[in-house]
Amino acid sequence: MTTDVRVLTPADWDEWYGKLELAFGGVAEPAEERALWRDLTEFDRSLGAWDGEECVGTAGAFSFRVTVPGGAAVQAAGVTMVSVASTHRRRGVLTSMMRRQLDDVRSWGEPLAVLTASEPAIYGRFGYGIATQQLRAEIDTTRVRLSVPDGTDDVRLRLVAPDAPAVRDACEALYARRVPARPGMLERRPGWERLPLLPPDGGGRSTSPLQCVLARRDGEVVGYARYCIRPDWDTAGPKGTVELRDLEALDPAAYAALWRHLFDIDLVSAVKTHNRPVDDAWLHLVSDNRRCAVTLRDSLHVRLVDVGAALEARTYQAPLDVVLEVEDSFCPWNEGRWRLTGDTKGASCVRTTDSPDVRLSVRELGAAYLGGVSLASLAAAGRVRELRRGALAEASLGFASVVAPWLPHGF
Numbered sequence: 475m476t477t478d479v480r481v482l483t484p485a486d487w488d489e490w491y492g493k494l495e496l497a498f499g500g501v502a503e504p505a506e507e508r509a510l511w512r513d514l515t516e517f518d519r520s521l522g523a524w525d526g527e528e529c530v531g532t533a534g535a536f537s538f539r540v541t542v543p544g545g546a547a548v549q550a551a552g553v554t555m556v557s558v559a560s561t562h563r564r565r566g567v568l569t570s571m572m573r574r575q576l577d578d579v580r581s582w583g584e585p586l587a588v589l590t591a592s593e594p595a596i597y598g599r600f601g602y603g604i605a606t607q608q609l610r611a612e613i614d615t616t617r618v619r620l621s622v623p624d625g626t627d628d629v630r631l632r633l634v635a636p637d638a639p640a641v642r643d644a645c646e647a648l649y650a651r652r653v654p655a656r657p658g659m660l661e662r663r664p665g666w667e668r669l670p671l672l673p674p675d676g677g678g679r680s681t682s683p684l685q686c687v688l689a690r691r692d693g694e695v696v697g698y699a700r701y702c703i704r705p706d707w708d709t710a711g712p713k714g715t716v717e718l719r720d721l722e723a724l725d726p727a728a729y730a731a732l733w734r735h736l737f738d739i740d741l742v743s744a745v746k747t748h749n750r751p752v753d754d755a756w757l758h759l760v761s762d763n764r765r766c767a768v769t770l771r772d773s774l775h776v777r778l779v780d781v782g783a784a785l786e787a788r789t790y791q792a793p794l795d796v797v798l799e800v801e802d803s804f805c806p807w808n809e810g811r812w813r814l815t816g817d818t819k820g821a822s823c824v825r826t827t828d829s830p831d832v833r834l835s836v837r838e839l840g841a842a843y844l845g846g847v848s849l850a851s852l853a854a855a856g857r858v859r860e861l862r863r864g865a866l867a868e869a870s871l872g873f874a875s876v877v878a879p880w881l882p883h884g885f
């Protein structure tokens with residue numbers, strides 16, 4: 475079998491996207507969501523694998539800018555919409571698309587590729603490491619109490635229509651202010667503001683439409699939460715759930731006021747959240763974390779496409795001067811020794827022939843890159859080797875991030 479991997483044209487999008495849907499089980503997406511993904515598709519960055527006239531593989535790449543430790547926004551290819559037809563699986567079609575895509579990303583001068591995986595086992599072989607986790611929780615609000623900080627009562631909350639242009643713009647402006655504060659967050663380019671406004675549950679009738687509460691202090695918007703309500707009843711009475719989509723706030727009082735609102739809604743007994751940072755502050759406001767059913771799941775996978783540029787683009791929490799010996803069989807241009815020096819102000823990462831201090835593969839570098847996975851813990855798993863005593867601690871401290879990296883939404 476020979477497949478031809480080529481750039482997607484608008485005329486082929488319907489077949490291409492149909493094949494993607496089929497590979498994910500064949501349940502058609504709601505029309506609004508499908509239309510959004512079509513509008514967001516960057517055709518010249520998307521690939522199809524063709525067996526004659528038939529599309530048998532898909533892979534897209536959005537143009538993202540992702541926050542890295544230190545607050546810079548770094549260009550990244552947001553790898554997405556990857557699939558191979560069930561008739562053509564396990565014959566190397568994905569591998570050929572990943573080969574072409576990473577070569578393309580390199581030629582575009584983007585130091586990073588990032589993705590979220592349908593299954594975490596797929597992408598390590600291509601040099602992606604799991605860099606962020608998402609925290610999921612189902613909080614029993616009949617038993618768990620919140621302690622809120624001073625000033626919470628000064629925050630005024632209003633229920634508003636989430637898609638009213640002024641509301642949407644206020645939420646986007648606040649989101650944009652939050653982006654540099656946390657590694658892993660994505661700048662939202664025009665069009666992407668539609669993503670958090672998609673109807674919950676595909677517009678089905680088992681949940682409420684999306685609701686939005688805006689937090690204001692002295693007239694200024696200081697936070698927002700968007701959620702829906704899934705009502706439920708049993709013989710004992712109401713037991714609905716608040717399903718939180720997103721929540722951003724500029725300060726602790728606004729943040730606490732929004733969470734208190736979610737806890738206080740009548741006729742519900744749980745707040746469910748499927749994607750929060752692992753260091754989210756509500757974990758310290760609750761009276762009983764055992765009744766919050768917290769779980770973690772892998773989220774953003776990071777691939778350093780240009781090791782030197784990527785490591786220079788971020789800052790380091792503690793001064794470091796280490797020689798990294800990098801293995802990268804899939805992108806051999808990264809292989810070899812790199813001297814990384816840096817601190818909180820900036821960094822340099824250049825080729826060297828000096829003796830290596832730490833040996834690791836590009837996958838481990840990707841995992842550690844945003845500061846949420848410690849090089850020391852990877853070393854404890856045998857995935858990073860310390861070759862100079864003290865170098866591992868130096869590198870681990872330097873790479874760590876003060877706030878946990880987090881990807882706020884899928885793509």
Ligand SMILES: CC(=O)SCCNC(=O)CCNC(=O)[C@H](O)C(C)(C)COP(=O)(O)OP(=O)(O)OC[C@H]1O[C@@H](n2cnc3c(N)ncnc32)[C@H](O)[C@@H]1OP(=O)(O)O
Nearest residue numbers: 497554555556557558563564565566567568569589592595
């Ligand atoms: C970023 C995103 O869009 S994530 C979405 C990914 N897509 C899906 O999950 C949709 C359903 N699945 C599929 O479409 C396909 O099975 C894919 C894309 C996951 C894999 O495509 P294939 O063409 O079969 O992969 P390919 O033949 O190139 O496999 C390369 C290697 O990956 C391995 N591999 C492929 N899929 C998986 C998997 N799901 N889990 C673990 N290993 C896998 C193969 O065994 C092979 O290993 P080897 O090199 O040791 O022999």
